[in-house]
Amino acid sequence: FDSKKNEKPDIGVVTGLAWTAYGGVILDVEVATITGKGRLITTGQLGDVMKESAKIALSLSRKIVEKMDKKYCEEFDKNDFHIHLPEGAVPKDGPSAGVTLTTAIISSILKKKVRNDIAMTGEITLRGKVLPVGGIKEKVLSAYRSGIYEVIIPQSNEKDVEKIPEEIRRKIKFNFAKEILEVLEIALIGGVENENK
Amino acid sequence: FDSKKNEKPDIGVVTGLAWTAYGGVILDVEVATITGKGRLITTGQLGDVMKESAKIALSLSRKIVEKMDKKYCEEFDKNDFHIHLPEGAVPKDGPSAGVTLTTAIISSILKKKVRNDIAMTGEITLRGKVLPVGGIKEKVLSAYRSGIYEVIIPQSNEKDVEKIPEEIRRKIKFNFAKEILEVLEIALIGGVENENK
Amino acid sequence: FDSKKNEKPDIGVVTGLAWTAYGGVILDVEVATITGKGRLITTGQLGDVMKESAKIALSLSRKIVEKMDKKYCEEFDKNDFHIHLPEGAVPKDGPSAGVTLTTAIISSILKKKVRNDIAMTGEITLRGKVLPVGGIKEKVLSAYRSGIYEVIIPQSNEKDVEKIPEEIRRKIKFNFAKEILEVLEIALIGGVENENK
Amino acid sequence: FDSKKNEKPDIGVVTGLAWTAYGGVILDVEVATITGKGRLITTGQLGDVMKESAKIALSLSRKIVEKMDKKYCEEFDKNDFHIHLPEGAVPKDGPSAGVTLTTAIISSILKKKVRNDIAMTGEITLRGKVLPVGGIKEKVLSAYRSGIYEVIIPQSNEKDVEKIPEEIRRKIKFNFAKEILEVLEIALIGGVENENK
Amino acid sequence: FDSKKNEKPDIGVVTGLAWTAYGGVILDVEVATITGKGRLITTGQLGDVMKESAKIALSLSRKIVEKMDKKYCEEFDKNDFHIHLPEGAVPKDGPSAGVTLTTAIISSILKKKVRNDIAMTGEITLRGKVLPVGGIKEKVLSAYRSGIYEVIIPQSNEKDVEKIPEEIRRKIKFNFAKEILEVLEIALIGGVENENK
């Protein structure tokens, strides 16, 4: 995997944190909205658990933005959502990209850029709760190695932060999230608070 | 699995009771209705028996609410029903979430909150009969451990309650159900009796 | 399997007779018609032969009721037919539920109740012929044990009745059918003769 | 398999000849046209070669009747074609039911009855050529045992007739066909010649 | 396989040359256009490579005839294309029927007969290039045995012709093709040159 931080903030591109047998890695999620009819297209050799995460992320994103403004309803009717996780040949699976996928989709609908100096991990549920995931230590170390010094991790993983060597830990800004709205407020440039009318 | 009781009553969220090789667990069912065309989307690594339970729950819910008021007919034409069972990576199967799934769907259509201080288990049939299930003792103990002191179980499982240690049994309120309408009357805040016109 | 006779006659619910390695059992077929577009939904872990029986039952039912009255044509265009065989986790297969499935579908379209004091078995063909099936002795004994004293079986199985112990046999009323219309005339309350115009 | 000749001529029902490890059998093909949109439904545990035969039979039937009269074009647009081969649980495969399937479909469209005192076998091609098949001797013997004394077999199988014992052979009327139109002229009551305008 | 040359030229029927473990064979391709909506139906137990060849042949045919005359565009919208390769039970695979499939489809659209005294083989690409194939010697010998004395083979296979025994080779007329248009000009009665406006 490419271990370089993205050069600049972009719409529909979010830096996730993944965990492999060889340690943590940063992993981009890319979302493209293309004219269509509400379908979900996934590429990047996603396993069945991750494909289900993408479905959850799409339904949840829909709930969230439609609550912000009714005008977004039709975005879902007239677009397809293509989610790609480079590198395309490496199989990827597990539920921990849930918050990353949701953030990428919402960024692409609201047309708000995502900070490229932050990385995130966390399982998501259909009503937006952020569930704990494994490999927090390895994931944070990989962010650090890639030059990313701020992360968003699940509230329930707070205890895992202590396992990170102190000299690195104190250079990282940790955000603990219980709900997806907290994630969006931090990661999207401009936040989402003004969107709630 | 997360063994904490939900913090507050919510629409489309029901606490189920499941049974694993390691004992009973509480298991949330989440339902989101999203603009669509009557499709059923299931996530959470459901096995084929549980996927069929979700289909039965959807058809049964449709029958029930359309009998309450014709206005609900169109709800099914213009919405998709997304059912998710966290945690997303843990495989789940069996018929015993039938009443839980049905209650969650009906809550989301009627926009009535479900009590968060009650848990339930039971197979459902297409005409709303509640059939007996296994693991009653283990399931009730898991509710107790999670701080939930009221349960709904199938009438035909009444005999299984005696296997629960008396000091716990007397702290639990047991509701025995033969029909899904009895379940809804207890679990939905405000009940469903007024809905029948 | 639940071995109790249904409490009262109902629309879309028919008592079938099945045959397992452990002997005969009674087995309900439930049909729900829900607003849709003529699709067939089957649940209850049906094997591929039984799923095909359901397809045959649907096509045959269509032919029969459309011959009774042209008004039924549109019923098939605007409804889906959901067939469920409790208990949902027990795999079921074979062709011998053909007459039961057909009777349940036709009951649900004509809105005529099915007698709950009668049980039936028989393969069906697309033009309504009733073909012989196995396990007649075991099936009839299971009806008797469940308190059901009248059965419908294929004409070609008449010879198998002699294998049933005489003290039980003389307490049972046997109906032998060659065609599905004979089955409907007996099982549907009010019969179907008046329907033929 | 049921080895009895059908009681009377019917629309959409044709007696085929099949060949199993236990010898020849007669095998009904049933076709029901139901309101729909040109789809093909097959039941009776057909293998993939026989399912393809049914597709060929449907396309060929379409070509033939549309050539007879343009009015038949819309029959294919507004109907589904359900083909069933009793007995429903016995797997069936191979290409030799091609002529039988085609004859049954065309009977059901033209609403012409098929002779019940004749049986047939033969592979069909998309342009209506009748190709040779195996087991002619066993098939003809099974027709004879079932009380059917006239058969249609492929022209290229003429040589196989000599293997049939003479005392039976001379009681059977053999029709040898090279093209499906020859089969239809013999098997459909009233023939098809007048249909060609 | 039937090794006889077709009796007369026909629309949508082309003689191909195939190669098996037992030597070369001639193999008919049959195409029927039936009222529909642009779908491709294949029968004759085609393997996945040959099914892809049929898809390529359909797209290529479309490009070719639409270039000839815009009026053909709607042919593809209102017809299905059924391709069958008798004998229906024999599995067939490989890319070498590409030119044969394309020729059969174009014949059926232009309603031009195909010469029955010529046989062909060759892989096709999406832009109409003819690629070399194996088994040229065996294929040509099978054409000869079937009474066919003219063949079309890929230009790149010209060198393989020398392997054919001279006494047979000099009785055969060889056409070498680099592009599908050269094949069509030779095989379709009347050619296609006048079609290009």
Add this chain to the structure above:
Amino acid sequence: FDSKKNEKPDIGVVTGLAWTAYGGVILDVEVATITGKGRLITTGQLGDVMKESAKIALSLSRKIVEKMDKKYCEEFDKNDFHIHLPEGAVPKDGPSAGVTLTTAIISSILKKKVRNDIAMTGEITLRGKVLPVGGIKEKVLSAYRSGIYEVIIPQSNEKDVEKIPEEIRRKIKFNFAKEILEVLEIALIGGVENENK
């Protein structure tokens, strides 16, 4: 595989570079746009990773050309995109045809020819980044052997160029790309700069 350079520049045809166990090969990508409804058809025995590359290429191409001119939006609604990789029977897989596929699709939409004297390789992401691939040395040698003296490879593969023997390396013109737009500017005759309005 055919190792000859294409004779002339063409629309929708791009020379890719692939890597097999036997060394590098040049590999054409052919794209045909046919009247349809935005579907993607792939042939040539593509593996699942390469099929995903084709999906990414289609979504990305859509984004790119719609940004150039809104008029291209409808091209995607009224056309199907058929992508073929000859030779049809050889399985192909991997992500490294991403830039080749995207270039071929965009060529076919813009109706701009692709240079036949250039070959390319590189994984593509959904937002158009060009990712590194393996086998650069073998791929460049195969281009050289086929008479192609200019290549486009990913920027991140620049270091691999040193492994190519110097006498060949100095005869090749190398273009290093980070983004797909750089690839298009070089490979499409006339470039794409004027397209950006």
